[in-house]
Structure formats: structure tokens, C-alpha cells
Amino acid sequence: MKNIFAVAGVVIKELYRRKDFYVLFIVTILICLMMASVNIFNDAKIVRYLKEICLLLVWISSIVIAVTTTARQIPAERENRTLLPLLAKPLTRAQLIAGKFLGCWLACGLALLCFYIFFGALAASREHQWPLLNYFQAAMLHWFMLGIVVALTLLGSLVFAAPSSNSTICFIVVGGILFVGRHLDQVALTLLEPTRTIVYSIYFAIPHLELFDVRDLVIHNWPLIPWLYFSLALLYALGYMAVFLAGACLVFRRKAVN
Amino acid sequence: MTAILKTEKLRVEYRSREMRQKTKVALCGLDLEVHPGEVFGFLGPNGAGKTTTMNVLLGFVPPTSGNASLFGIDVRQPIARQRIGYLPELTYYYKFLTAEELLRFYAKIFGLARAEADRRIDELLKLVELEHARKRPIKSYSKGMQQRVGLAQSLINNPDLLVLDEPTSGLDPLGRMKVREIIQRLKKEGKTVFFSSHELGEVETVCDRVAIIHQGELKAIGSVNEITGRHASLEKAFLEIIGFTTP
Numbered sequence: 001m002k003n004i005f006a007v008a009g010v011v012i013k014e015l016y017r018r019k020d021f022y023v024l025f026i027v028t029i030l031i032c033l034m035m036a037s038v039n040i041f042n043d044a045k046i047v048r049y050l051k052e053i054c055l056l057l058v059w060i061s062s063i064v065i066a067v068t069t070t071a072r073q074i075p076a077e078r079e080n081r082t083l084l085p086l087l088a089k090p091l092t093r094a095q096l097i098a099g100k101f102l103g104c105w106l107a108c109g110l111a112l113l114c115f116y117i118f119f120g121a122l123a124a125s126r127e128h129q130w131p132l133l134n135y136f137q138a139a140m141l142h143w144f145m146l147g148i149v150v151a152l153t154l155l156g157s158l159v160f161a162a163p164s165s166n167s168t169i170c171f172i173v174v175g176g177i178l179f180v181g182r183h184l185d186q187v188a189l190t191l192l193e194p195t196r197t198i199v200y201s202i203y204f205a206i207p208h209l210e211l212f213d214v215r216d217l218v219i220h221n222w223p224l225i226p227w228l229y230f231s232l233a234l235l236y237a238l239g240y241m242a243v244f245l246a247g248a249c250l251v252f253r254r255k256a257v258n
Numbered sequence: 259m260t261a262i263l264k265t266e267k268l269r270v271e272y273r274s275r276e277m278r279q280k281t282k283v284a285l286c287g288l289d290l291e292v293h294p295g296e297v298f299g300f301l302g303p304n305g306a307g308k309t310t311t312m313n314v315l316l317g318f319v320p321p322t323s324g325n326a327s328l329f330g331i332d333v334r335q336p337i338a339r340q341r342i343g344y345l346p347e348l349t350y351y352y353k354f355l356t357a358e359e360l361l362r363f364y365a366k367i368f369g370l371a372r373a374e375a376d377r378r379i380d381e382l383l384k385l386v387e388l389e390h391a392r393k394r395p396i397k398s399y400s401k402g403m404q405q406r407v408g409l410a411q412s413l414i415n416n417p418d419l420l421v422l423d424e425p426t427s428g429l430d431p432l433g434r435m436k437v438r439e440i441i442q443r444l445k446k447e448g449k450t451v452f453f454s455s456h457e458l459g460e461v462e463t464v465c466d467r468v469a470i471i472h473q474g475e476l477k478a479i480g481s482v483n484e485i486t487g488r489h490a491s492l493e494k495a496f497l498e499i500i501g502f503t504t505p
Binding site for chain 2 (some may be wrong): 005014091
């Protein structure tokens with residue numbers, strides 16, 4: 001485990017020493033503060049729109065951070081040839097993949113923490129309440145969703161040579177799942193065989209990231225998700241992370257690193 | 259004497275991605291033995307198979323056939339790399355880390371305790387003369403400084419065998435001299451050094467034994483004097499061995 005944590009530590013250092021996170025965080029803050037400063041239609045409930053926009057920005061920023069941070073990890077190691085001294089040490093390829101995954105996931109978690117603290121402060125300044133458990137559930141589900149995205153992107157970075165192509169494909173896949181994934185079963189019903197079976201297979205095979213999108217929980221202050229369902233959702237995410245990471249390890253094991 | 263590094267009938271073939279091109283044979287039945295405490299020079303023209311040999315020894319590339327071992331352990335097992343240090347050619351280390359952080363990272367991978375890692379980092383930064391720049395990010399280093407930090411990382415675990423792939427490549431004469439001094443110092447400490455180089459003068463100065471490889475085959479192996487033989491210099495002997503005739 002020490003090897004995995006050592007690799008993860010370097011990934012986290014990279015995130016907070018690069019400008020990507022700060023730029024996205026500051027842009028989110030500026031947009032939200034600007035909107036918060038305007039009193040639209042004298043409507044007290046307008047705060048819900050503000051929360052919705054703020055959370056949308058947090059979601060977009062977090063996915064951008066997760067994909068871009070992860071996509072460059074292995075290709076940058078190859079390009080700069082740092083993969084060679086690293087693998088010349090008693091470090092297995094599986095440990096390297098696990099370390100990269102853990103680092104990217106924890107880095108996303110830290111970024112999310114900053115975003116949610118800001119979001120909580122912004123919402124509290126208007127609503128004068130701190131529904132901490134709602135925030136906790138929303139943030140945890142969000143973080144585990146990012147875990148799936150990170151594992152998927154890591155697998156992609158071993159399949160596609162260029163980080164840019166991998167990032168683009170991952171953004172399309174993640175966006176596609178979030179917007180279309182939940183409707184695929186209904187689409188399948190309207191199709192003829194064998195397309196119907198293919199679409200159904202895709203519906204059951206893809207990770208349903210939209211399950212983790214519980215923004216309404218904090219926007220409308222809805223009651224908490226039952227803890228059993230909440231735990232099952234986290235287990236579901238862990239299952240997909242494990243599948244993608246196992247795939248990444250298999251692909252990486254066969255790759256020559258010269 | 260037991261060999262620290264050994265290859266037996268080592269063969270590596272690279273499959274071409276192009277349909278019509280043939281498989282490229284990078285190494286063809288290479289037999290090598292490096293003994294404890296010797297500085298071994300591995301020579302050959304570009305594309306001869308030097309880096310491929312190192313890649314096999316470090317487990318980066320699987321051999322098509324034959325065996326390679328370090329300290330008697332098959333190179334495919336990560337534990338075989340516990341007692342070696344490796345400096346690849348032209349590596350750009352993590353730009354966002356300082357030299358100290360980089361060395362601490364590698365020390366963690368070797369499982370060095372905190373106090374031991376601190377002591378080792380101080381020693382190595384002094385050895386490679388980077389003490390003054392230990393807190394500076396690597397992105398601000400010159401090429402020579404980056405090569406020296408690379409040398410320091412290869413020594414973090416106090417290895418018994420050091421594998422250096424063209425350690426003086428791209429360095430100015432002063433940088434080359436420093437690297438040479440470090441290799442000689444390691445030799446005095448009883449370490450085994452296996453390195454490839456195109457600087458034949460340097461090889462003559464520091465190596466106990468030399469192997470010359472050409473088109474994946476071992477052409478000559480022996481002490482510098484044995485290889486040089488009747489020739490005026492190692493360079494002339496090298497050129498003749500690889501079949502280059504001067505007009």
C-alpha cells in the first residue's frame with residue numbers, strides 16, 4: 001500500500017501546483033457571487049436558481065478536473081520518460097495504476113470539498129441554514145461518480161495514445177451517459193431486433209452516472225435519501241471502478257514501456 | 259564468481275505494425291555476465307540493441323526467448339529490482355516537484371524509513387552538488403542539473419548494481435567529468451556499474467570490462483586492453499569490430 005500512497009501523493013501535489021483547479025474554482029466563485037449580488041424580481045425563492053446554477057458549475061468543473069487530470073497521467077509519464085525510472089523500482093504496474101487512480105480520485109475529492117464549502121457558504125448566506133447531511137450525501141455521491149469517471153479515463157489513457165483524444169472521448173461518453181443513459185431503455189423499445197438487443201445491452205452495461213446526480217436534494221432541501229439506498233449507490237460505483245481498474249491493469253500489463 | 263547480471267540466449271523481436279514489414283530482431287542470442295564490483299561498459303552503434311537489453315533487464319520489455327536475471331532472480335519479478343538503481347537516457351523528471359521531494363518519493367517506493375530517507379537525500383544531493391537547489395522546482399533546472407538529479411534518484415536505495423543508459427548524453431565536458439567522478443567513486447565503494455555510452459574515451463577511463471554489440475549480436479567482450487589489442491585506441495577497435503572500414 002505504501003507504494004500506492006506514494007504515487008497518489010505525487011498526483012495530488014501535481015493538482016494543487018497546477019493552475020487548472022484554481023482557474024475553475026475562481027471562475028465558479030465569480031459567476032456565483034455575481035449572480036448572488038443581483039436581486040432578481042425581488043423573489044426570495046430565487047436562491048434556488050442560484051443554487052442550481054452554482055451546482056451545475058460545480059458539476060461541470062469537477063468533471064473537467066477529473067478527466068483532464070487523469071487523462072494526462074500515464075501519457076505524461078511516457079512522454080517525459082519518468083515511467084522508466086518508476087517501473088525500474090520495486091513497483092508493479094498494478095500498483096502504479098492503483099496509485100494514479102487513488103491520487104486522481106483524492107485530488108477530485110479535495111477539489112469537491114472546496115467547491116461544496118463555497119456552495120454551502122453561498123446558500124447559507126441567503127437561506128440561513130446548513131443542511132449538512134444533505135450536503136454530505138450529495139457530495140459523497142458526486143465524489144463516487146467522479147471515481148467512475150477517473151477509472152474510465154485511466155483505462156482510456158492506456159487505450160488511446162493522445163491525452164487530447166482520450167479527454168474528448170471521455171467527455172462525450174460521460175456527457176452521453178448523463179444526458180441519454182437513463183432513456184436508452186425507452187429508446188430500445190421503439191427499435192427492431194437486433195438493434196433493440198444492442199441498445200438494451202448498452203443500457204445495462206454502462207455505469208448510470210445520472211443516479212449520482214442528486215442536485216435537487218440540496219436545491220429544494222428535500223428529505224435525505226434512505227441510507228440503505230445511499231450505501232447501495234456507493235457500492236454500485238465501487239463495482240464499476242473495480243471493473244475499469246481491472247481493465248486498465250490488464251491493458252497496462254501487456255504494454256511494452258520502451 | 260556469481261554473476262550479478264546475467265543474460266542467456268536472450269532474443270527480442272519486435273513485431274512490425276505494418277502488414278508487409280518483417281519482424282525486427284532487436285537482440286539475437288545475447289549472452290552476458292556482469293560480476294560484482296566491476297564497471298562494465300556496454301557499447302554499440304545506434305540501434306545495436308543496447309537500450310533493448312536494458313529494457314529487458316529492467317522488466318520493461320519481455321524477452322521473446324532466453325533468460326535474464328539480476329542477482330539470480332528473474333527480471334520479470336519486481337523484487338529483482340530492489341537492489342538496483344537505474345538512470346534512463348534523457349528523462350524529464352516531474353517538473354512540479356523539487357529535487358528533495360522527488361528523492362523522497364522514490365525513497366518511499368523503496369520503503370526507506372523517514373530518518374534513513376532524510377540522511378540518504380542529504381548525502382546524494384551533496385554528491386551530485388545540488389544542495390543549493392534542493393528546494394527549487396525541477397522545471398527551473400538546467401539539463402545538466404536534471405541529469406544529476408536523475409543520477410541521485412538512481413542511487414537513493416544505495417543499490418548494489420547501477421544501470422546507466424548513456425549517462426553523459428547531452429552533458430557539457432564539466433557535467434561529463436562529474437558523472438565520471440561519481441562512477442569512479444561508486445567503483446571504489448564496491449558497487450557494480452553497467453552502463454552504455456558512445457563516449458569511448460570515457461569508457462576506456464572507467465571500465466573494467468567492455469562488451470560490444472552490433473545488430474543485436476554480441477561481437478566482443480573482455481577487458482579494455484583485450485578489446486583494444488593491436489589497435490591504437492578503443493575507438494579504432496570498436497570501428498573494426500562493427501565492420502566499419504576507414505578509407
